[in-house]
Amino acid sequence: MFFIDTLEFEGLGNRSHLAGGPRAAVVVDPPRDIDQVIAAAAKREVRIAYVAETHVHNDYVTGGLELARVTGASYLVPASARVSFARTPVADGDTVTVDEGLVLRALATPGHTPHHTSYALEEDGRAVAVFTGGSLLIGTVGRPDLVEPRLTEELARAQHASAHRLADELDDEVPVLPTHGFGSFCSSSQAEGDTTTIGRERRTNDALTLDVDTFVERMLAGLEDVPAYYAHMGPANAAGPEPVDLTPPRRADAGEIASRLAAGEWVVDLRSRVAFAEGHVAGSFNFEGEGKLATYLAWLIPWGKPVTLLADTPGQVADAQRELARVGIDRPAAAATGGPAAWVREGERLASFPRARFADLAEVRGRGEEVVVLDVRRDSERAAGHVEGSVHIPVHELHGRIGEVPSGTVWVHCAGGMRAAIAASLLDAAGRDVVAVDDGFDAAGEAGLTVTRS
Numbered sequence: 001m002f003f004i005d006t007l008e009f010e011g012l013g014n015r016s017h018l019a020g021g022p023r024a025a026v027v028v029d030p031p032r033d034i035d036q037v038i039a040a041a042a043k044r045e046v047r048i049a050y051v052a053e054t055h056v057h058n059d060y061v062t063g064g065l066e067l068a069r070v071t072g073a074s075y076l077v078p079a080s081a082r083v084s085f086a087r088t089p090v091a092d093g094d095t096v097t098v099d100e101g102l103v104l105r106a107l108a109t110p111g112h113t114p115h116h117t118s119y120a121l122e123e124d125g126r127a128v129a130v131f132t133g134g135s136l137l138i139g140t141v142g143r144p145d146l147v148e149p150r151l152t153e154e155l156a157r158a159q160h161a162s163a164h165r166l167a168d169e170l171d172d173e174v175p176v177l178p179t180h181g182f183g184s185f186c187s188s189s190q191a192e193g194d195t196t197t198i199g200r201e202r203r204t205n206d207a208l209t210l211d212v213d214t215f216v217e218r219m220l221a222g223l224e225d226v227p228a229y230y231a232h233m234g235p236a237n238a239a240g241p242e243p244v245d246l247t248p249p250r251r252a253d254a255g256e257i258a259s260r261l262a263a264g265e266w267v268v269d270l271r272s273r274v275a276f277a278e279g280h281v282a283g284s285f286n287f288e289g290e291g292k293l294a295t296y297l298a299w300l301i302p303w304g305k306p307v308t309l310l311a312d313t314p315g316q317v318a319d320a321q322r323e324l325a326r327v328g329i330d331r332p333a334a335a336a337t338g339g340p341a342a343w344v345r346e347g348e349r350l351a352s353f354p355r356a357r358f359a360d361l362a363e364v365r366g367r368g369e370e371v372v373v374l375d376v377r378r379d380s381e382r383a384a385g386h387v388e389g390s391v392h393i394p395v396h397e398l399h400g401r402i403g404e405v406p407s408g409t410v411w412v413h414c415a416g417g418m419r420a421a422i423a424a425s426l427l428d429a430a431g432r433d434v435v436a437v438d439d440g441f442d443a444a445g446e447a448g449l450t451v452t453r454s
Contacts, residue, residue: 002102002123005040011294011323012060013183017131019121021099026050027067028119028131029179032244032326034063050096052076054133055116058146058230059184060326061241080115085240090117109135111159112142118166129175136163137181138196141207145223146230156216163207172199185227224378225396229298229327236328244325252308252334254345257281260308265333266301270311270320273421277436279350281343286425289316291418294323299396306333313337353428357439361411362447374405374412376423381415388450395419402430413437
């Protein structure tokens with residue numbers, strides 16, 4: 001009998017898989033923090049015999065090299081991937097025996113990257129699952145534009161062919177187990193549901209229901225901005241990542257926090273947006289630890305800029321440190337916990353700003369007050385409907401474009417509140433008067449605001 005355990009990483013929208021038999025297992029696309037993978041294998045009482053990468057990842061730093069070193073596993077990496085470390089190269093059709101009667105077979109599925117490889121898990125010669133990485137996802141496929149702009153259309157066409165290959169070679173009941181698609185920007189669109197099979201994808205996935213030209217045209221038209229930190233992930237993975245260090249960062253007192261802010265470093269408050277708005281260290285930024293911390297902090301921060309973390313508890317700092325290590329922000333410069341009153345020097349006051357709903361904005365506009373409405377959603381969200389007269393700067397561009405925000409009090413919104421909180425903290429740190437709209441965008445029209453489509 002075989003087993004498959006899936007490890008979910010909600011912050012990045014990715015998954016890794018541990019699969020095996022009674023004695024040995026393979027790990028597919030492991031995260032940077034390998035301790036939880038080792039714990040999962042220990043719970044199953046199996047030896048990790050193989051670590052397999054579907055591709056050189058562009059959205060996170062892999063733990064594959066370190067996991068293979070620590071466990072003594074063979075490290076399977078697509079043969080045509082250009083990497084600078086020793087590994088076991090795998091090519092189309094190669095097989096390894098994971099456990100008695102349990103075989104892993106490599107299937108070349110280029111598209112997300114030129115060297116992308118999926119792996120079919122076969123028990124007694126019959127496929128029982130396929131690990132598709134960034135190839136065939138749930139209702140979509142991995143985006144083809146992360147390698148080289150000149151290759152994008154070619155790789156999009158390859159994605160179509162690879163999806164058809166998987167559908168042609170595997171039975172309808174075979175579970176499809178991707179790495180991306182659950183919030184990851186590596187996906188060309190987001191997953192529709194939580195599980196799927198080859199048969200379901202054959203009926204519903206555009207890559208399998210549309211002709212290649214229509215598929216490519218639609219997919220390329222729907223691609224949005226790539227997180228800036230992606231530019232650093234591929235090179236880090238190709239070079240061979242260093243082991244992660246999750247020991248607690250040094251503790252910072254109020255004086256050190258002030259000094260780091262004065263030096264232009266980033267001080268990031270991980271508390272809820274409600275708590276941050278009520279009182280925070282002036283100049284600090286709010287990236288909620290419970291939100292998509294790694295994605296948005298790594299996207300906005302100038303790469304290599306030291307970051308100090310502020311949180312209610314050491315546990316929140318530890319969770320954030322783990323999340324950030326997955327995208328190459330390895331060591332916070334310092335951290336402080338407790339509460340904002342302890343983070344400012346004697347005699348200094350905490351900063352704050354108001355929160356509101358769309359109904360409050362409608363009321364202010366109804367009184368004829370002139371305010372700036374700033375929409376920080378993505379382009380596709382904006383195109384589907386926006387508040388008439390609002391200014392549009394996506395949150396990932398705002399740090400470099402604050403000077404473009406018109407003068408006056410800024411009412412900033414997104415689709416639900418998290419990104420608006422980030423944006424409000426950036427504006428507040430820049431000395432702007434800001435109101436954070438903490439509301440679902442559907443409430444804008446319900447409040448009487450005019451919502452128009454681009």
